[in-house]
Amino acid sequence: MDAALDTDYAPLAAELRERDAVGLVVVGDRFDDDLRYCSRFSGPDRDHAFVLTPGSDGDGHTALCAPALFDEQARREFPGDAVRVERQGDPAGVRAAAALADAGHDSGTVLVPQGIPHDAAVYLEDAGYAVASTDALARARERKTDAEIDRLRRVQRAAIRGIRRAEAVLAEATVDAETDEVRWNGGVLSTERLRRQVNETLAAHGVRDAGNTVVGAGSTAADLHYTGTDVIRAGETVLLDVSPRGPDGYYGDVTRTFAVDPDGGWDRRAYLAVEAAREAALEEVAAGVPASTVHEEAAAELAAHGFRVDDDEVGFTHSTGHGVGVSLHEGPSLTADRELAAGNVLTIEPGVYDPDEGGVRLEDLIVVTESGFEFLGEYPFSLVPRERE
Amino acid sequence: MDAALDTDYAPLAAELRERDAVGLVVVGDRFDDDLRYCSRFSGPDRDHAFVLTPGSDGDGHTALCAPALFDEQARREFPGDAVRVERQGDPAGVRAAAALADAGHDSGTVLVPQGIPHDAAVYLEDAGYAVASTDALARARERKTDAEIDRLRRVQRAAIRGIRRAEAVLAEATVDAETDEVRWNGGVLSTERLRRQVNETLAAHGVRDAGNTVVGAGSTAADLHYTGTDVIRAGETVLLDVSPRGPDGYYGDVTRTFAVDPDGGWDRRAYLAVEAAREAALEEVAAGVPASTVHEEAAAELAAHGFRVDDDEVGFTHSTGHGVGVSLHEGPSLTADRELAAGNVLTIEPGVYDPDEGGVRLEDLIVVTESGFEFLGEYPFSLVPRERE
Numbered sequence: 045m046d047a048a049l050d051t052d053y054a055p056l057a058a059e060l061r062e063r064d065a066v067g068l069v070v071v072g073d074r075f076d077d078d079l080r081y082c083s084r085f086s087g088p089d090r091d092h093a094f095v096l097t098p099g100s101d102g103d104g105h106t107a108l109c110a111p112a113l114f115d116e117q118a119r120r121e122f123p124g125d126a127v128r129v130e131r132q133g134d135p136a137g138v139r140a141a142a143a144l145a146d147a148g149h150d151s152g153t154v155l156v157p158q159g160i161p162h163d164a165a166v167y168l169e170d171a172g173y174a175v176a177s178t179d180a181l182a183r184a185r186e187r188k189t190d191a192e193i194d195r196l197r198r199v200q201r202a203a204i205r206g207i208r209r210a211e212a213v214l215a216e217a218t219v220d221a222e223t224d225e226v227r228w229n230g231g232v233l234s235t236e237r238l239r240r241q242v243n244e245t246l247a248a249h250g251v252r253d254a255g256n257t258v259v260g261a262g263s264t265a266a267d268l269h270y271t272g273t274d275v276i277r278a279g280e281t282v283l284l285d286v287s288p289r290g291p292d293g294y295y296g297d298v299t300r301t302f303a304v305d306p307d308g309g310w311d312r313r314a315y316l317a318v319e320a321a322r323e324a325a326l327e328e329v330a331a332g333v334p335a336s337t338v339h340e341e342a343a344a345e346l347a348a349h350g351f352r353v354d355d356d357e358v359g360f361t362h363s364t365g366h367g368v369g370v371s372l373h374e375g376p377s378l379t380a381d382r383e384l385a386a387g388n389v390l391t392i393e394p395g396v397y398d399p400d401e402g403g404v405r406l407e408d409l410i411v412v413t414e415s416g417f418e419f420l421g422e423y424p425f426s427l428v429p430r431e432r433e
Numbered sequence: 434m435d436a437a438l439d440t441d442y443a444p445l446a447a448e449l450r451e452r453d454a455v456g457l458v459v460v461g462d463r464f465d466d467d468l469r470y471c472s473r474f475s476g477p478d479r480d481h482a483f484v485l486t487p488g489s490d491g492d493g494h495t496a497l498c499a500p501a502l503f504d505e506q507a508r509r510e511f512p513g514d515a516v517r518v519e520r521q522g523d524p525a526g527v528r529a530a531a532a533l534a535d536a537g538h539d540s541g542t543v544l545v546p547q548g549i550p551h552d553a554a555v556y557l558e559d560a561g562y563a564v565a566s567t568d569a570l571a572r573a574r575e576r577k578t579d580a581e582i583d584r585l586r587r588v589q590r591a592a593i594r595g596i597r598r599a600e601a602v603l604a605e606a607t608v609d610a611e612t613d614e615v616r617w618n619g620g621v622l623s624t625e626r627l628r629r630q631v632n633e634t635l636a637a638h639g640v641r642d643a644g645n646t647v648v649g650a651g652s653t654a655a656d657l658h659y660t661g662t663d664v665i666r667a668g669e670t671v672l673l674d675v676s677p678r679g680p681d682g683y684y685g686d687v688t689r690t691f692a693v694d695p696d697g698g699w700d701r702r703a704y705l706a707v708e709a710a711r712e713a714a715l716e717e718v719a720a721g722v723p724a725s726t727v728h729e730e731a732a733a734e735l736a737a738h739g740f741r742v743d744d745d746e747v748g749f750t751h752s753t754g755h756g757v758g759v760s761l762h763e764g765p766s767l768t769a770d771r772e773l774a775a776g777n778v779l780t781i782e783p784g785v786y787d788p789d790e791g792g793v794r795l796e797d798l799i800v801v802t803e804s805g806f807e808f809l810g811e812y813p814f815s816l817v818p819r820e821r822e
Contacts, residue, residue, distance in 0.1 A: 075464035161548035243636035
């Protein structure tokens with residue numbers, strides 16, 4: 045077991061001072077990632093609250109208003125100052141207001157994420173506070189600490205094991221010459237059968253698919269987020285996008301594309317183009333580089349290979365990447381007009397799609413450094429699946 | 434593959450009429466269960482919106498404001514009338530307001546769940562609507578249709594397979610006479626090793642642990658939501674609470690408690706008491722019965738067996754059960770002052786705990802019928818684990 049994961053509250057405390065606010069309040073359930081980041085608390089599925097107040101030394105004082113039934117777990121997981129379990133019957137917004145009042149503030153500005161539950165915002169207003177939104181949390185989350193990078197790396201390694209399992213299955217698979225169906229282990233191989241092989245591997249390594257293990261084949265490989273069932277056929281591109289969540293809430297994210305008996309037409313052209321775009325994007329990455337430059341270089345490379353980059357369905361239809369942390373998608377986006385910073389953890393994921401042909405995407409997870417980047421887990425790629433030891 | 438899962442919008446349309454409202458708006462990301470219920474749409478992790486308007490025939494018209502990148506998936510999954518992908522750059526609340534305006538309503542009352550994101554509520558107000566909260570959705574969700582019960586039953590069956598796997602592992606396990614540690618398959622058996630066996634089994638059956646596969650042993654079995662790592666020792670109660678989520682978003686929920694080489698003391702007394710409480714609770718269940726009666730009967734039985742029912746840490750520390758659907762915990766609660774209705778899907782889960790001894794809980798999932806109940810999946814229980822075929 046690792047030590048509990050700390051959160052650096054200093055940038056949030058600085059935001060309080062800068063905005064002359066009496067507190068920062070985050071309310072949500074276990075599925076709220078801002079709250080997870082602030083509290084490191086993994087349950088329950090009803091609203092609870094995190095409250096940051098300036099504190100006596102300006103360093104900030106942090107409290108978690110937790111459900112009494114989760115008291116022990118909250119004390120185990122919360123790296124902040126105080127777990128409060130009083131006023132169980134009250135809504136989380138009311139309990140947050142009580143924590144603010146106990147800290148000596150019964151009026152003033154309270155900062156909240158813009159998506160805070162409406163009732164919590166109204167309770168805070170009713171208690172006499174002016175509610176103002178802040179993106180300080182989203183900004184703080186973009187710069188990962190070493191401990192966070194360590195978590196991300198471990199989840200990514202498990203994700204890669206999922207890809208490795210899928211590639212092994214595809215390498216073992218055979219083709220039914222009559223029907224063109226791909227067969228494995230005595231039966232037809234569907235996207236769902238392959239997905240379950242991946243998800244079993246994830247579970248065996250202590251991470252979980254978050255209902256989003258994408259496996260598409262042929263036309264459904266051109267659907268960016270396919271989680272349905274399709275028979276896999278010879279020659280079809282099989283696209284696997286594996287993004288599990290680890291026990292501390294951090295995600296991995298890796299994509300590989302294979303084909304059993306590829307015909308060397310569109311799939312081969314697409315693969316070469318995506319490979320080149322990946323290289324072009326990675327070459328740009330470093331602290332201080334405008335994020336959009338990375339995307340533009342990937343797009344230029346794909347365009348140079350003859351793929352469209354201006355359509356919703358055909359060609360390169362999405363951004364080259366996004367930040368990953370306690371949310372699968374967080375800042376910075378690689379289409380954003382701003383500079384990358386050391387500690388940003390990003391996907392690099394060029395891809396091209398054609399509903400008549402299939403889809404090819406390659407995705408890796410990296411951390412930005414001053415001089416470039418490091419991979420958080422590496423795995424080779426080739427259109428034809430291989431047994432790898 | 435099953436047909437897409439419908440949602441019965443009639444009770445929501447009725448609520449519009451009753452409250453003289455021009456619309457019902459639900460905003461959230463893929464983790465918002467109200468939105469999942471209304472939309473049946475499983476992605477993405479940024480805000481989108483569901484909008485119900487009265488419609489020309491009073492039956493209601495439903496629209497899903499989806500992200501363009503998920504257009505195909507939204508059209509595949511949404512059982513309502515229209516998928517809207519225009520105004521991608523605008524926040525979900527603004528897009529919802531546009532949908533209301535397009536339906537011919539540029540003012541009036543708009544109903545929302547109380548936890549709607551604050552920014553969405555403010556956008557609706559800025560667009561000229563009066564925002565009022567409704568619990569119509571929570572109420573609608575409590576009455577399951579046959580199609581929903583079918584989904585719940587299937588997830589519960591997979592959850593039971595997870596329990597079965599754990600019981601098989603525990604039945605195979607041996608005890609290290611020197612250390613009292615439980616060993617399995619060449620190594621010490623920890624709660625995390627056992628959890629991974631369960632989670633692998635869930636994944637193999639197409640459902641996923643939602644980060645909440647509880648496995649506790651000894652004192653951590655008395656922690657209601659233990660997801661950490663502990664060595665399992667001879668005689669300790671091993672409590673497994675397995676609540677995976679299926680592909681359509683419905684949960685299962687089942688708990689069993691075992692002990693390898695139990696000493697026949699507290700654990701045996703606790704088991705007998707919980708078994709009796711389970712029987713007593715089940716005996717009460719039927720449409721029309723006050724929910725709290727079920728809880729009170731279970732509590733009375735545990736008290737009669739000498740266990741406390743009035744403390745936060747020792748004895749019976751929680752409710753006898755809760756509703757299960759697209760949320761793991763939803764209405765009705767078995768401590769609520771209201772009547773059960775046919776179609777309610779409930780856990781029955783009495784348990785007793787003592788941090789010095791361990792914890793024993795038995796949990797099953799049932800659907801309430803006019804005359805009683807039916808189990809959604811059955812599995813035997815015994816303190817000593819057995820190989821079951």
